[in-house]
Amino acid sequence: MMRDLEMTTSPDDTALHEIARRLDDGAAARDAGTAPIRPALLALREVGLLDDDGTPDPALTARRLMRIGAADLSVGRLWEGHMNALYLAQIHGDAQARAAVQALVADGAILGVWGADGAVPVAPGADGLTLDGSKVFASGLGTVTHAVVTVSSGPQVRLGIVDATDWGRADPAPWQMPGMQATASGHYDLQGTALCCVIWLGDPGVYVTEPHFVGGVWRIAALQVGGALGLLDAAATVLRTRGRLSAPAQMDRLATAVIAAMAASALVTRAALAAVPDAPDAADRAPILSAAARLATEGIALDAIRTVEQSIGLPHFEAGSVTGRKARDLSVYLRQAARDALQTRVGAACFAEGDDLWTYL
Known part of the structure; x- marks a missing residue:
């Protein structure tokens, strides 16, 4: 498979095409739940794609996204979330936040962006010390280690990076979709997350500024x-x-x-x-x-x-x-x-x- 519509490639993309073939070959097992998706994300690290926010060469990034999407959309979805998180940190984070994110990625973190709120929207709790609420359609449960989440809404919406490795907070059961099963999406409960542990990215409202939204x-x-x-x-x-x-x-x-x-x-x-x-x-x-x-x-x-x-x-x-x-x-x-x-x-x-x-x- 992946032979007929092969896109024109430079020598630098040879490794990417080989990884795409491997992703295509393993997609059925990931879809069936008999193979985890994390190794597929780590394969992208082999060619440096988990270090790239997509801005140095956006045309090449677009072609690479197409190539990975052709092989396995679930892997592409998680990679796009990781890339988007890196971009948001670079654009909106201060020097301390950017350094913190760089350190996380260097340590092997896989990032995501979780925006959709659950029945209780994510916002600072009444105690002023912790978060309330949960996220739904959160992709990469068990794979994403840190997520950029929206906190509050409207003109006061903020972006913050939270640790997402407490699997006891994750619930994949609500993801009853006919496709994209390999993304391991679902609910993630942020209730009680300490505000002091959130890596904040910019002031309220920056999330919806263009051309970044x-x-x-x-x-x-x-x-x-x-x-x-x-x-x-x-x-x-x-x-x-x-x-x-x-x-x-x-x-x-x-x-x-x-x-x-x-x-x-x-x-x-x-x-x-x-x-x-x-x-x-x-x-x-x-x-x-x-x-x-x-x-x-x-x-x-x-x-x-x-x-x-x-x-x-x-x-x-x-x-x-x-x-x-x-x-x-x-x-x-x-x-x-x-x-x-x-x-x-x-x-x-x-x-x-x-x-x-x-x-x-």
Whole structure:
């Protein structure tokens, strides 16, 4: 697998492609729960990807996210969270916080970003000394060692890094999703966490500043288009094995889907370059381009899922089907929060009276 849609690679990426193949080979076992996901994350450390916040070469980072997303979206999801945490620490943390995070990573920490609140939102408790509340959809339980969490909400929302190695606080049982099982997501209870142990990143409200907030969703878009490419590649492998790949109808469906994915990958790269903090007009352009990329790759991924269902037929839905597993992971990963708000924001920016649509093209 992962042969047909191989992206052009530089010599520096040779190790990454080999790791991607290993991730692809082990994805089924991780999905079934018979193999942990942590070793897969550690494989990324072999090529230095857990030390990189994605800013030195955003175009290369986008391509790498696509490559890992094609191999295993669950691994990609955790890597993107780790990368995002490093980025937030670098952008919003003071010198002491940045040094603390660097020390954690040097010591082998795997980071995550947990934003969704449980029934009791995470906020300082009444005692003024500890946190109340919990996080839901917290990815990487048992793998993530430290998480960037949102504390409070609205204009007072803050970012803080908390130790996440108290597995007694973790509850994976609520994660009853058809896909992304290998992420080991669930609830994490922060009740009683001492405020003095939190590594704070910036002042209240910095989390939602641009181009660091919506401007960063290009990373999600990169994983989505990668997931679509990986699914199409898996379908081509199945069809080739059956001697059906060269059928004109099959080739037409797959070619149409892959051409759309290629086009979307260019938009993702453009969004990644626009989100660099010192890029021209980054605070205005990056959120729109990132949101547009995220929406475009969602549509393309949904089309890829439908294409593969039509091409493979009923065997796609059999237990153990590689395309079925990849499609389930992709369909769950596509369901990010506030999708309609992103679309409205893109439209308002592009078509507002007096604004120039060509700014974003």
